[in-house]
Amino acid sequence: MDNANTPYSPTNPRTVDFVVEPEWILPIEPAGLLLTGHALAVRDGRIEALLPTDQMRAQFSCRETFRLPGQLLMPGLVNLHCHSAMSLLRGYADDLPLMRWLQERIWPAEGALAGKEFVATGSKLAALEMLRGGTTCVNDMYFFPEETAKAMAGIGMRATLGMIVIDFPTAYAQSGDDYLAKGLQTRDDYADNALLSFCLAPHAPYTVSDPLLQRISELSAQLDVPIHIHMHETEQEIADEVVRTGMRPVDRLDRLGIIGPRTIAVHAVHLSDTEMALLARRGAHLAHCPTSNLKLGSGIANVPAWERHGITWGLGTDGAASNNRLDAWQELRHAALLAKGRSHDASALTAHRVLSAATLGGAKALGLDSKIGSLLPGKAADMIAVRLDEWIYQPCYDPVSHLVYVTGREQVSHVWVAGELLMANGVLSCANLTEVLAEAEFWRQKLLQL
C-alpha cells in the first residue's frame, strides 16, 4: 500500500474514496476474464469504475491508492453454509462415526454450553477466521442468531442469518412458534443494517414437522426471504425418511412448497438424476460442503451432474467441528479436485468455474447477486487482494489456476466489505483479537471440564 504520492490529479476529475491498482483483476463477470493493467475505484462503499489504469488516472481523483504489485483483486468469497458459533468446537471430536460424534460429543457439549455468550464468542472467532482467509459473506445457521448478528455487525462482515427452526425445545426456544417469533424479531431488529440479511432456516427434513415446513414455505414467499435447510446429507437420513414418511426428503420438501427459487439446500450428497432435474426446474440452489461431507463420511456430491442440470450452487465450510477450518480456499480446491476424481475427468469443474461458484454462485443462492459476487460497477465493494508473489508459489503461469490449486488462505492480504478495509497486509483491524481469544480460551476450559 502506497498512498504517499498519488498521481491522481486530472483536470475536472470525478472523486472517489480509493483506487486499487493490483497486478491482476478477476471480476468473475464476465466469466473467464482476467485483467491486467486495470484499476478499480470505490465510492461510498460501491464499485464506481473498473478501467485501464491510465484511463482511471486520467478521469478520477481519490484520497487513497492501494498499489498491489504481485497481487490479484477479486470478489470476496461467500461461505454458503456455516454454523459460526461451532468454531469453539474445532477439533473437539474427530475420527468418530457420525452418530457417536453427535450423540456422545457435539450434542452434550452444545446442551451444556451453547447459550448466548457461547454463540457470541464463537461467532466472533469464526468471523475473524473467515475474514483472515478472504471470506466476506457468510450464510449462517445456529441458535441465538441475534448474537451472531451482533457479532457480524460489530466486526463489519456481511452475513445472512438463519432464523432457525427445529421441532424440539432448546435453550434458545421452546416450540416452532417460539423459534419463528424470535428469528423474526431479530430480523426486525437489524432491518436497518445494510450488511445483514436473513433466511428462514428449518434445520432439516428430519427435525421439522410438515405443518412447520408449510408455514415456513408461506413465510418465505410473503417476506421474500430464502430458506436455508440441510438436505440429503447421508444415505441413512434418506432411508430413514422413506421408512418414516414413505417419501424421500426432497419429494416431501417439494410437496410442502419448500423447494423453489428461494431455496438453499445444503449438502445434497445423494441425489438421483430425477431429483437434480426437479431442483433445476424449481430454480433451487445447492450449497456444496466438500470437506465436511468427506470428514463425516457422508460421501462426495456429484457436482459435475449439478452443472449439467444447470443448478446454481455455492460453497460452504459447514461448522468448524466437522471441517476443521473455515477456509474457503480449501473448499475451492476440494470442489475442483473431487469433481475430477469422482468423474474420472481431469477437465471437470475448471478453476474459473469453481471460483465463480464460490463468489457469484453463493451470492445468487442468497438472492444477493445484485449487490455482491462480482466486481461489476454498482455492486458493493466486497473484495479481496491475494498475494501470488511469494516464493513458495513460484513459478506462476496462470493466476486463476494458482488460486484454486496452489493458494493458501494466508496469501490473502487485503479485505474490504462494502468498501471498509477490514484487513491490510494480512493484519485484521476490525476487532480486538486478544479479547476474542481470551473469551475462546474461557470456553475451551469449560469444554475440557465437561
Added chain:
Amino acid sequence: MDNANTPYSPTNPRTVDFVVEPEWILPIEPAGLLLTGHALAVRDGRIEALLPTDQMRAQFSCRETFRLPGQLLMPGLVNLHCHSAMSLLRGYADDLPLMRWLQERIWPAEGALAGKEFVATGSKLAALEMLRGGTTCVNDMYFFPEETAKAMAGIGMRATLGMIVIDFPTAYAQSGDDYLAKGLQTRDDYADNALLSFCLAPHAPYTVSDPLLQRISELSAQLDVPIHIHMHETEQEIADEVVRTGMRPVDRLDRLGIIGPRTIAVHAVHLSDTEMALLARRGAHLAHCPTSNLKLGSGIANVPAWERHGITWGLGTDGAASNNRLDAWQELRHAALLAKGRSHDASALTAHRVLSAATLGGAKALGLDSKIGSLLPGKAADMIAVRLDEWIYQPCYDPVSHLVYVTGREQVSHVWVAGELLMANGVLSCANLTEVLAEAEFWRQKLLQL
C-alpha cells in the same frame, strides 16, 4: 529459541549437541503416544535421548537449547513419490484431460527443456518447498537423477533417487542399458553420502519391457535396493495392458519378480481384493498420492482396504504439475478425508494412523526405518517443530487431530535433517533462495516461449 542461559549443568553430565524442549512430542513410535513435559537430545546427528525434561536437565549438558512453547516436535515427513524437477511446471497445464495434458503440454515441454540444468533448478526449488513445509525425505523419480542428487546433497535434504528406466530414448539416455548404467554410476558416485540412497525406478509397466523388468528385479535383489514404479494409476492403463499382454499390470509385474518386499508401487488407485492380498503377501509397499489422483481424474485409492490387508504405505505428492503443491500436510489431510468419504465411515483412517503412514510408513517403504520415521533414540535426528499456538488455529483440544485437520505447512517452524538445522522460525538457511528463484524465473520464461 533461547540459548542464552542454559540450565543444563548437572554434575557428571553426558554431553550432547542440542536439546529441544517443545510443548508436545509425537514420537510416532510407540503408536498413539503424545508426550508433554519431555525433551529430546541430539548428538552427532542422532537422537541421543527422549526423556522427561527434568531428567534430561539432570543428566545432560548441551551447547544449545531450543525452547519451543506452543510447538509440537515430530519426525520429518517422508514424501514417498515425487518428480522434484517438475516443480518448474507447477500450474503449467491444468484442467485438461489426462492424455491432452501429457501429449499437448507436459511431454512437449519436457522434450524441449528437460535437460541437466532444468533438473538442477527444479530439484532445488522442490527441495526448498518441501523443507519449508516439513518434508525431510523425498523418494524421487526423474531424468538426470545425478542433478537431483547434487541438489539434495547441496541443500542437505535426505533423498532416495530413482535410477530411472524407460523403454524409449530421451535426452538423458538412449536404451535400457544406458539408463541403468547411468543410474548405477550416479549411485556409485554418491555411495559415501549418508543422506542419499537409491532406488531402481522402472517408470511404469506400460513403458518398460519384460526383459528390462526382469533385469531390474535381479539387480534389486543383488544390490538390495528398492524398486520404485508407477502402477494401476488409471483404469485405462489397466485395460490397455490387458489387451496388450493378456494380464493386469500387477500380475505381469509379479510374474517378472518385481512385486516383493523391496517394491514401492505408486498410486494403486484401482486394485481388486485379490490384488491387495497378493501385495500384502509379497510384503510390497504402496505410495498413496491422493491429490494427484484426484487432479488427474484417476480416482480415489481404497486405503481403508489396504489397511485391512495390512499393506504398509506412505504418502506422496507426485510432481508439482499434477498437484500443484509439494505439501505433505495437504496429502495427510486428503488421505484422512478421502478414506472417510470413500468408505462412508467417519472413523476410517484416524489422525494418528495417517501421521504414522506419512512418517514411519514412508521410511519402511524405502527400507530406511532403522534410520528415520520416528523419534526413537538411535535414529537420525530428522525432525520438525510445528506451531500450534497461532490464533487462527484456536481452540486446540487434540494436537494430533489439529496436525491432520487444521495445520498448514506455514506452521512448520523448525526443520532438522540428521541433526542439521535447515530452517528456524520459518526461515530456510540451507540455500541461496534468491539465486534459485532467479533460475526458476529463467525457466518460466523459456516455457512461456514454447
